[in-house]
Amino acid sequence: MEDLLRPFLSLRELTTRELMIHVVDILLVTFLLYRLLMLVRGTRAWRIVLGILGFLLVLYIAGRTGMSTLHYVLEKATYVGPAILAILFLPELRLALEGFGRPATLLPRVIPNQDELAEARTVEELVAAVAELAAGHIGTLIVLEKESPLNDIAANGVMLQAMVSAPLLGSIFYEGNPLHDGAVIIRGDMILAAACRLPLSDSARLDQSVHMRHRAAVGVTESYDCLVVVVSEERGTISVASEGRLQRLGSAAELRAVLNRELRNMEDEPPPKKDREPRHRHRRLRRNGVEVKP
Numbered sequence: 001m002e003d004l005l006r007p008f009l010s011l012r013e014l015t016t017r018e019l020m021i022h023v024v025d026i027l028l029v030t031f032l033l034y035r036l037l038m039l040v041r042g043t044r045a046w047r048i049v050l051g052i053l054g055f056l057l058v059l060y061i062a063g064r065t066g067m068s069t070l071h072y073v074l075e076k077a078t079y080v081g082p083a084i085l086a087i088l089f090l091p092e093l094r095l096a097l098e099g100f101g102r103p104a105t106l107l108p109r110v111i112p113n114q115d116e117l118a119e120a121r122t123v124e125e126l127v128a129a130v131a132e133l134a135a136g137h138i139g140t141l142i143v144l145e146k147e148s149p150l151n152d153i154a155a156n157g158v159m160l161q162a163m164v165s166a167p168l169l170g171s172i173f174y175e176g177n178p179l180h181d182g183a184v185i186i187r188g189d190m191i192l193a194a195a196c197r198l199p200l201s202d203s204a205r206l207d208q209s210v211h212m213r214h215r216a217a218v219g220v221t222e223s224y225d226c227l228v229v230v231v232s233e234e235r236g237t238i239s240v241a242s243e244g245r246l247q248r249l250g251s252a253a254e255l256r257a258v259l260n261r262e263l264r265n266m267e268d269e270p271p272p273k274k275d276r277e278p279r280h281r282h283r284r285l286r287r288n289g290v291e292v293k294p
């Protein structure tokens with residue numbers, strides 16, 4: 001018991017200044033770990049983190065139980081570990097370093113800066129485009145990049161690097177456009193690429209009536225941290241996919257709320273009642289856990 005309490009008892013011997021330094025030290029490490037976890041949450045990197053924890057656990061058990069061969073091999077593997085991790089986490093490391101280069105992104109927002117104004121404009125352009133595409137029953141698939149870069153997916157389509165705008169999105173998905181087949185990838189306020197092929201979901205939770213476009217929307221969110229907006233060609237409905245789940249929205253106003261929440265961490269006013277679908281309908285569609293028919 002005394003052993004357990006010793007570190008705490010030794011705190012009494014510290015001066016106020018030393019104590020403050022320890023507190024700041026702990027807060028900074030906590031903050032860095034939090035940022036790191038937020039960065040990898042919902043991405044493939046999350047699985048790598050779990051893999052590392054599993055590896056460390058086996059290494060520890062091998063050491064404690066005297067399994068010397070296993071312990072020797074695992075210990076040698078730890079020497080090359082940092083290099084392997086740097087390669088595996090390259091995209092996430094780049095994002096983290098970019099974040100540190102822009103300290104404003106780490107602090108709470110008070111006054112909207114240029115980035116926030118651009119985000120707000122992008123949301124409005126997206127909402128306007130999707131509303132129009134849905135009204136015209138034009139099949140649409142828009143992937144909005146979040147924490148994990150979608151370079152490999154963008155690479156299988158046609159690179160555009162154009163500012164997001166409602167007319168441009170409308171013309172991409174217009175049936176006569178050679179780029180209308182496939183998905184558009186959006187990074188920040190740029191349309192990175194169009195006509196991209198997405199991985200299809202084979203989730204058993206999806207209803208049989210969920211077709212390829214919506215399966216592709218769900219599929220990409222199973223492997224990457226992103227948000228997908230889909231318009232059904234057949235029904236003209238708007239849905240969003242996130243973290244392997246599909247949710248049908250009642251209106252473009254609901255889409256605005258979702259985009260503001262997911263991309264800008266902003267809670268919108270709930271849409272006016274007339275814009276919402278009757279509750280019983282949502283309940284029916286959401287049976288068996290979210291999987292809403294698109």
Ligand SMILES: Nc1ncnc2c1ncn2[C@@H]1O[C@H](COP(=O)(O)OP(=O)(O)OP(=O)(O)O)[C@@H](O)[C@H]1O
Nearest residue numbers: 139181182183196197198211212213216232233234
């Ligand atoms: N893996 C994929 N990646 C990207 N886009 C895809 C993928 N699979 C299908 N699509 C897009 O979906 C279109 C066809 O989808 P689908 O067969 O579901 O049509 P639909 O029945 O009209 O669907 P919906 O009514 O849901 O729009 C394709 O033309 C293509 O643009």
